[in-house]
Every structure is written in C-alpha cells, then in structure tokens.
Amino acid sequence: MTSTDIAIIGAGPTGLYGAYCAGFRGLRTVVVDALPQVGGQISALYPEKEVRDVAGLPGILGRSLVDALKTQAAAYDPVYLLGRQAVELSRDEERRPVVTLSDGTAVRAGAVLLTSGIGTFTPRPLPGGDEWLGRGLDYFVPDLSEHTGRDVVVVGGGDSAVDWSLALAPLARSVTLVHRRAAFRAHAAGVAAARVAGVRIVVDSQVVALSGGDRVERAHLRTRDAADRELPADSVIAALGFISDLGPLAGWGLALRGRSVLVDQRMRTSLPGVYAAGDLTEYDGKVRLMSVGFGEVATAVNNAAVELDPGLSLFPGHSTDTPQSNRSDS
16 A cells, blocks of 8 residues: 555646645655546647646646646655556545555545546547557647658547647648538637648548558548548547546545536535545636646645644745755856
C-alpha cells in the first residue's frame, strides 16, 4: 500500500497546480490519472493549441503550459501513478480514505482531492473506422509532426476539427476538412482562417468507409445527394466530439448535480476528507475556466492541510517569502 498526505485524482492543469500547492505546504502528494501522460484534456486533445485564459499569459501552447506546470510541481517531488484509474474509495481502520486503482494499487491518504475535469472521456467513433485505429485513423493528435507530408482528412464541424486543420496545414501535403452539414459549430473566424490557410473544405458529406493496405490510403465519402466520392488519405483525424462520464467516481456516494460533484466554499465534497476542484465541481455561480480551477485547487489544498493538522494556518504564506525566492545571482 502507498501512503501519502494528499492523493490527487486527475493530472490535468488543475491537478498539477494542486501538486505544487500541496508541496508548498510540505505535504506528500500522489497524483493519479487514467491517461498515460500528465496534462489531461490538454495533452490528449489540443497540445498544440494556444491557451489564452491563464492570467499573465497572453497565449501559450497547451503542451508548453503542461510542461511548465509539471516543472513547477517537480520542486516538491510528487509521485505520479499514470495509466491507471481510481476505481474504489474505502476507509482504513482509522477512517482515512483509501483509493484503490485499476491495477490493484491501494493509496492511503490523509485527504483525497478530485481534479478529474470532465471525468472519463471517450471519443465518438467514426462509423466503420475501428479497424483502422492506429493504422492512419486517430482521435487525438498529440504530435503534429507525425502528419508531415501526408494527405490528411479531418472529420468534424466543431472547433477541434477546425483547429487541427489549421495546425496541420503548414505541415501536411494536403488537408481536407469534411463536415456532414453546411454550417459549422466552430467559430466562423476559424473556418475562414482555415480556407485562407489552404484547407480544402467539403460540406454536406460524411466519411462512410476507409480503405488501403497496411495503413489508410483513401477516405470514401457520401454526399447529401447520395453521390459517392473518394479522397486520398494517409491520415484521418476524427474530431467528432467526446462522450464523458464520471466513471467509477459515480459510485463513491458523492453528492452530485448531474455529472458534477457538489462542493462547499472550502471545496469539500459530501464525503469526509474528500475535496474537489476544477471542471468536475458544481456550486451556485460556478464558472468553468482553467483560471477558476487554479483558485479552487489552492483553496482545497489549504483547507485540507488545516484538516490534517489543525495547528497550521489556513493562509500558506507568499511564495516570494520563501528562501528559494529570495536567492540572488548577483
């Protein structure tokens, strides 16, 4: 069994910042995530997209933001347990939370902090595409360079589909964006920028099949008037949205509102010793922004610190007052 002061469930931006906040308070931290890498939705869905809602950063690539948050937390040596899902919550003989992971690992903690965002997210499948997954069909684009020099077909009509098309246009031999409707859900400015970037846009059409040898070579389309057409396709990126749910957390006995976890002003859930922060949470007036999640997780960690040691002050002090911050190179 692994023992720690705080077990953070979710290694997205909110969870990573939580690891820093916990370390700053001198707390040992274990960070758990079902994905094989840190960064949550950013790493899985849009690592090359600019994030613009973090205070003080006019724009930063998702990948770079995740790297910076991980570096920030690394000063306090959090332990990462990645590629495994938190499946069960129980209590030890002293009523401390014990989280059991999908691989059987048990993590005993003074407090549990849920920062798992929208929960478990599963891509909506491309009809008839399953057999090509990993052979040219992808639902995520963690590395743009893998598509350099390829004929790329992006399927979807939302912001993610348009963003991927724009990001790939300078690298790929060709990029074609296929949408089953004439109108896009994505922002009009993004669609216009894609056209300017040379993205070929095909509307009122659906990808009904893929074909090729060891890898995808062609995408077969059916138009609204039932006519068939074929596109060269070395890569097919299906950006059709995601289905999200709380996964095993839904069975923990948490007070919920829909698919969100209810918390109080200290970010406490209905379960003793269990806190939550970020997109997962719900309360009156909730605003789902990354910057809000950062504030929530700082509140959660500091309240948890006081719960673990009532002799501590709720206010953690300013980072500028630490010895490391006062070092001078002069």
